[in-house]
Amino acid sequence: MKFDRETNVQRLLLVIALSAITSLLLIAVFIFKEGVPFILQVGLRNFLLSSDWRPHAGKFGIYPMIVASLWVTFGAMLIGAPLGVAGAIFLNEFVPRTVMRVIKPTIELLAGIPSVVFGFIGVVVLAPLIRAHLGGPGLSVLAAAIVLGIMVLPTIISISTDAIAAVPQTYREGALALGATRWQAVHMVVVKAARSGIVASIILAMGRAVGETMAVIMVAGNAAKVPHSPLDSAQTLTATIALEMASATGMHRQALFATGVVLFVVIMVLNSIATVAVRRRIGKNSKR
Amino acid sequence: MRIPPKYTQMAAVALLGLATAVTLVVLLFIIVFVLDKGLPVVSWRFLFTNPQNMGRAGGIFPTLVGTVLLPLLAIAIAMPLGVGTAVYLTEYTRETQVTRVIRFGTDCLAGIPSIIFGLFGFIFFVVMLGFGWSLLSGGLTLAIMILPTIIRTSEEAIRAVPTSYREVSFSLGATRWETVIKVVLPNALPGIVTGVMLGIGRSISETAAVIFTAGSSLRLPHSAFDSVRTMAVHFYILAREGLSNENAYGTAAVLIVAVLMINLTAYWLMHRFIERRTK
Numbered sequence: 266m267k268f269d270r271e272t273n274v275q276r277l278l279l280v281i282a283l284s285a286i287t288s289l290l291l292i293a294v295f296i297f298k299e300g301v302p303f304i305l306q307v308g309l310r311n312f313l314l315s316s317d318w319r320p321h322a323g324k325f326g327i328y329p330m331i332v333a334s335l336w337v338t339f340g341a342m343l344i345g346a347p348l349g350v351a352g353a354i355f356l357n358e359f360v361p362r363t364v365m366r367v368i369k370p371t372i373e374l375l376a377g378i379p380s381v382v383f384g385f386i387g388v389v390v391l392a393p394l395i396r397a398h399l400g401g402p403g404l405s406v407l408a409a410a411i412v413l414g415i416m417v418l419p420t421i422i423s424i425s426t427d428a429i430a431a432v433p434q435t436y437r438e439g440a441l442a443l444g445a446t447r448w449q450a451v452h453m454v455v456v457k458a459a460r461s462g463i464v465a466s467i468i469l470a471m472g473r474a475v476g477e478t479m480a481v482i483m484v485a486g487n488a489a490k491v492p493h494s495p496l497d498s499a500q501t502l503t504a505t506i507a508l509e510m511a512s513a514t515g516m517h518r519q520a521l522f523a524t525g526v527v528l529f530v531v532i533m534v535l536n537s538i539a540t541v542a543v544r545r546r547i548g549k550n551s552k553r
Numbered sequence: 554m555r556i557p558p559k560y561t562q563m564a565a566v567a568l569l570g571l572a573t574a575v576t577l578v579v580l581l582f583i584i585v586f587v588l589d590k591g592l593p594v595v596s597w598r599f600l601f602t603n604p605q606n607m608g609r610a611g612g613i614f615p616t617l618v619g620t621v622l623l624p625l626l627a628i629a630i631a632m633p634l635g636v637g638t639a640v641y642l643t644e645y646t647r648e649t650q651v652t653r654v655i656r657f658g659t660d661c662l663a664g665i666p667s668i669i670f671g672l673f674g675f676i677f678f679v680v681m682l683g684f685g686w687s688l689l690s691g692g693l694t695l696a697i698m699i700l701p702t703i704i705r706t707s708e709e710a711i712r713a714v715p716t717s718y719r720e721v722s723f724s725l726g727a728t729r730w731e732t733v734i735k736v737v738l739p740n741a742l743p744g745i746v747t748g749v750m751l752g753i754g755r756s757i758s759e760t761a762a763v764i765f766t767a768g769s770s771l772r773l774p775h776s777a778f779d780s781v782r783t784m785a786v787h788f789y790i791l792a793r794e795g796l797s798n799e800n801a802y803g804t805a806a807v808l809i810v811a812v813l814m815i816n817l818t819a820y821w822l823m824h825r826f827i828e829r830r831t832k
Contacts, residue, residue, distance in 0.1 A: 270728075274729075278645055279651075282655050285658045285659045286657070288700065295673055295676050296672060352569075352572055355573045368577070374816050377812045378758070378809065379785050381792070385792050385801070385805065390586070419580075448561060478666065503668045521672075536661060
């Protein structure tokens with residue numbers, strides 16, 4: 266009898282354990298089911314490369330949104346990656362352990378600030394500054410990039426710090442014994458050894474930046490045309506979905522799901538690259 | 554001319570320190586700014602009266618109720634699934650093709666942006682299953698969203714329970730399940746609670762996935778099929794439609810205090826848990 270209960274429990278747990286992958290498949294199936302027929306009907310080329318987004322006239326080209334998402338994401342990385350990686354190196358290598366033990370959780374705690382709050386700060390503090398000093402409407406690609414760049418800092422710092430901390434102490438000692446200064450040891454040895462983890466943190470942050478919605482809606486200005494300068498307003502892929510979903514029907518709604526398909530594919534590719542990078546590092550370290 | 558390494562080191566450390574300082578100052582500025590403008594608005598009246606005129610005046614009571622109910626429902630669904638998955642991965646199987654698929658699914662789910670969860674929740678729970686914009690649709694959507702967090706933290710917590718505990722339990726004649734229930738889970742509890750707190754924190758600050766599944770009704774919900782509005786959604790609507798800056802700051806302040814307190818509790822629990830384990 267006891268044996269029977271054990272096997273039942275095991276079966277039940279297996280079913281439960283499959284819930285995550287089942288959810289993932291359900292999400293993929295439903296987004297694709299709504300979006301892919303639309304893409305086939307309009308044509309992938311037309312959908313991705315046409316700049317004409319006028320849902321009411323039946324024109325669905327998401328090229329402006331793709332450009333906007335790319336600009337905003339790369340801008341965010343230009344700001345977030347150097348700051349985040351520099352912070353991670355500094356906290357790991359040049360700060361006493363006790364200080365680091367306070368600062369790292371503080372930064373991770375700040376990751377919990379809701380994205381709408383970041384967006385709001387962008388609107389009331391950042392956008393007026395940009396408007397006054399650089400011109401343009403203020404709500405712009407630049408504002409969105411800065412806000413997102415700050416938002417991804419906790420992700421980059423947290424994962425990069427772990428990667429740098431995982432570099433064996435002997436590497437540093439070896440470099441120092443050869444007469445290197447602390448900084449030479451850090452940038453010639455430690456950073457190189459932790460490279461794949463640092464890259465993974467940046468790619469994961471890119472995924473977050475591409476997928477961020479509410480903050481971007483608030484600060485990017487939402488104009489569905491190709492931005493020509495960082496000071497222009499723009500509308501990202503995510504913003505398009507969130508702004509128009511409430512009122513969309515028929516073809517328009519399918520177009521938004523098709524936009525979701527594009528987003529889904531991009532995120533999956535980015536995350537797979539990051540996962541492979543992290544795995545390689547773990548594999549390399551555990552062999553030693 | 555070659556710059557002596559001593560000076561490049563000084564320059565590098567100064568730059569790195571500056572970057573760290575900028576990061577901390579900016580993040581702290583955001584919190585201080587919102588609390589400075591928002592806390593004066595917050596009072597018992599603000600928390601416990603109904604909004605008037607779409608939130609232009611009055612309090613935030615219904616959104617407070619929504620912010621409590623929705624994450625609780627999400628946790629009630631996600632916790633059994635997450636902890637069950639973690640127990641299966643750690644106690645009931647070795648590394649196989651199946652566990653690799655489960656882990657892959659968890660990793661992928663963790664990276665999906667919230668707007669995609671919103672789209673899915675809308676088409677699946679709201680439209681197809683006919684739950685409408687409701688507490689139930691929102692709770693189910695959020696549950697899927699926080700599932701990876703709960704699985705990961707629970708798995709780590711369970712793995713941290715020493716093998717000798719299990720061996721003692723087995724040697725007393727307990728079955729695997731009895732060992733899990735009476736020995737492993739009680740010892741892993743603080744770690745599991747950490748994951749739960751982090752999940753609640755994420756649910757509270759979520760907007761994109763909630764607005765398309767739970768809706769934004771300002772009425773108090775009477776059943777799981779009623780729409781609710783959380784504080785994050787309320788703040789978004791107030792700020793975006795320019796209804797009331799004052800109430801927006803007040804809502805944001807309550808939101809930030811709630812999220813920080815929950816995350817702080819989570820870290821405190823995790824810290825205590827790790828300390829006890831390493832002794």
